[in-house]
Amino acid sequence: MGIVLNQSLKNTIITYIGFGIGGINTIYLYPVFLGATFYGLTNYITSCANVIMPLFAIGMQNTLVRYYSQYKTEDEKSKFLSFTVLFPFLLIIPLLILGLLFYDEILFFLSKKNAIVKNYIWLIPFIGLCMAYFEIFYAWLRVHMHSVFGNFIKEVGLRLFSLILLIGVYYKWLSVEGFVYATAVLYFLAFLVTMFYAFSIQKPSFQFSIPENTKEILIYTFYIILSGSVANLLLDGDKMILNQYMHIENIAFYSVATYIALVISVPSRAMHQIVYPITAKLMHENKHDELNNLYKKTSINLQVVGGLVMLGIFVNINQLYEMVPKEYSGGILVVFMIGLSKYFDLILGNNNAIIFNTKYYRTVLFLGVGLVVLTIVLNMIFIPIYGIMGSAFATLLSITIYSLAKLLFVVKRMDLYPFTNQTLYSIAITMVLFLLFYFWQFPFHPIIAIALKSILITIVYVYLNYKFVISTEINAAIDLVFKKFKIK
Structure with missing residues (x-):
């Protein structure tokens, strides 16, 4: 696990630096410089973009990681890289056309509770498209074992430049409205920089050629779209639903709490970048014992590191909330609920990487779709009654059930056990x-x-x-x- 530990350590350090910068933004700068309304608006737009991102990427970032190592010659690999970059346009173009045709209906639905959303709706697909191609080129780097650069852009670069923009708002170089548009520009620049760096690692030779195993790839891609949609809806769907029931300021309150809780998942995010392609390789070579060993190691290592992070957050949460405006203090229980769900998901190690690289992944993905429906229903029930607390409880229940289902699936089907x-x-x-x-x-x-x-x-x-x-x-x-x- 030398390369895993090496790049995981670098990714972990980078990710924590990014989260540290993000913490400054979230706790100090966003609430004070932007105010709850525009902080909630910015978070709502990026959350919606993150939810639609899997549709724009068509799962190519995961498909690239899974199948790249199976091609033997450089020509085959080059053709496959071209395919993963060009193929998403077959869905992106129809989706954009549908969005234009039903623009007024979408506008009315998303802005009926918060009219301020109306002027910024078009930024959602733009940012979603930038996110999608960032992930594809990030996967391009990961299959060449260059995960650190993309992780730096994603975790540090975006947050660092957001901090600079927030300082610009403070000194009135930028209006709060301009900050929302500048955020969209940041995602576009992140995509461009990552793309050019990926090209420097392996020069592109774009040619739209269909791989020999196209049917297998398309089937896998379809389910990965479902998987990505499930994961992102569980992560950001609650903020979208909050917009339909509560004033947009509540998204800001909820976002501060969920950001604090998300710090618990940083070790998993860092290790996943390099463990995923290694897991795919072990599964392709049918090395069951090595895979089981990797599963146990990732589980306990993440549990130890994540447990320390969770402890640090939970025992300091009251003091932490003394440093944010008082109207945000209602989010303390949200931190506990979201944090516990992240901890449980954390101790499953490379569970997701195993599932996405097995022929049995379809069953769990359909279960995930069912759980998204459950999450939406639970949010619709609990938000009107308990507000942001109800949304957090719905998320905790849904993610816990989903994580438990994935664990049981891997144990029963794959005879792999992490604990x-x-x-x-x-x-x-x-x-x-x-x-x-x-x-x-x-x-x-x-x-x-x-x-x-x-x-x-x-x-x-x-x-x-x-x-x-x-x-x-x-x-x-x-x-x-x-x-x-x-x-x-």
Whole structure:
């Protein structure tokens, strides 16, 4: 797992830097500089774009990763790369035409509760298209084992330039309305930069040729579209539904809470970039034992790292919310509910990569479609009653059920199992430390209190995980650090 650890470490560091910048934006800058209305609007537009992105990409980013290694000659690989870039236009063009034909109806539906949305509707497909081709060229880089650059653009670049734009709003170089349009430009630039870097890794030779295994690819692509739509609807669908029932400011309140909770999933996002193509290769070569070993390692490693992140968020959540405007404080319970759902998904390791590369993936994808319907129904039931809390509960219930279904599927069908005794020990350590630290408050400024408590909990958590050898790989990494600094 040398390359996995190497690039996963780099991706994790990059992703956390990005989330750190995003945290500054989310907690300090968006609420104050943009205000709840335009923060909610910006988040709504990008969330809608993320939901339609899988349709524009037609699943080519996953198809590219799965099938690229199966082509033997450089000519075959080049033709396949061309196919993955050009084929999405067969769906993009009809979708855009339909959007134009029914523009007035779409406009009325999306803006009936919040009229401010009306002037920015066209940005949704534009950003969705940029997101789609960014993901395709990012996959182009990943199959060549160059995942770090794309991850940097996605996690750091977009957030860093958003911070610069927010500073521009503060100094009145940019209006709040202009910020929304500038955000769309950022996604366009991210796509262009990633595309040109991908071309520098392997020069394109565009020719629309149909691969020999086209039928197999198209079937797989159809289900990947479903999968991507399911995942993105579970991630951002709640914000779309909130727009239909509540004033757009509530999307801002909900977005702050969900962003904080999403930090828990950072280790999974970082490791997935490099583990996915390795999983595809192991499955293609039918190396069951190696795959099972990888499954267990990714599960416990992510659980240890993700557990520390979750603890840091949960025990500091009250102090964290002291630093945002008071109207945002209703999102604390949202953080707990979304955070728990992310933690459960985290400890499943490379579960998604396994499912997407097996012939049995269709059953789970259809189940996912059913769960999206369930999510929508639950949101429609709970949002009018409990507001953003109802949306968080609907998301927690849906994601937990979906994650459990995927786990059972892999266990039963693939005879792969991610958990060991260490899984239970890790959960026990996390629960005990939460109970010890949550009710212990420092009487200092929130930033100082958060820093002190985070340092303490990190020391205790790392010590206990090291002492009980929860993860042999993490212990080996710690031993390496000790050896380097001659601590041990």
